Amino acid sequence: MTTPILAPMRFTPDEIADVVGIYVSNPEYCRAAGEYDPEHIEPGRVEADLREEARTEGCHVLLARDGEGRTVGLVCLLDRHPKDGYPWIGLLMVSGSQRRRGVGRLLVRAVEERYLGQGRDGLRLAVLENNPSASAFWSSLGWQEIDRRIDVQFERPCIVMHKELTRPRITSVPRD
Numbered sequence: 023m024t025t026p027i028l029a030p031m032r033f034t035p036d037e038i039a040d041v042v043g044i045y046v047s048n049p050e051y052c053r054a055a056g057e058y059d060p061e062h063i064e065p066g067r068v069e070a071d072l073r074e075e076a077r078t079e080g081c082h083v084l085l086a087r088d089g090e091g092r093t094v095g096l097v098c099l100l101d102r103h104p105k106d107g108y109p110w111i112g113l114l115m116v117s118g119s120q121r122r123r124g125v126g127r128l129l130v131r132a133v134e135e136r137y138l139g140q141g142r143d144g145l146r147l148a149v150l151e152n153n154p155s156a157s158a159f160w161s162s163l164g165w166q167e168i169d170r171r172i173d174v175q176f177e178r179p180c181i182v183m184h185k186e187l188t189r190p191r192i193t194s195v196p197r198d
Contacts, residue, residue: 040093047118
């Protein structure tokens, strides 16, 4: 699969429906997070929550689309955390139909490249403690636990993870 294209959400009815579909296709996350009932996700509430996120200074709500323009994921970013100055991934969710196909890894790499291109040297996120599969996913990509905190907005126990951002080293081939 080619790297999905990340583009700012415009909040069209079709995009909202796509995002609701992403949440519906990830009921385990919805239950763990406690924000939405996976059986009754209200599009108006999803739109209001994402619009609020997008209005926050330095926040970006991005849709990930495959080569055919289908929405395959949702990414929310914060360019500079007010306490530590690092960029943060607030949410990275892949459509349930695309899980275990490498889409998440490609999205993570695209986010890392975005911040590497801005000269940033590290990136952070928080994983819900009650979501061990997410912790395993991030750990498999080289992210390391640096702290445990309570989520300020929803008072959920979280694992704070950090990854140093570096470009892959290119080794030269010796010439004869």
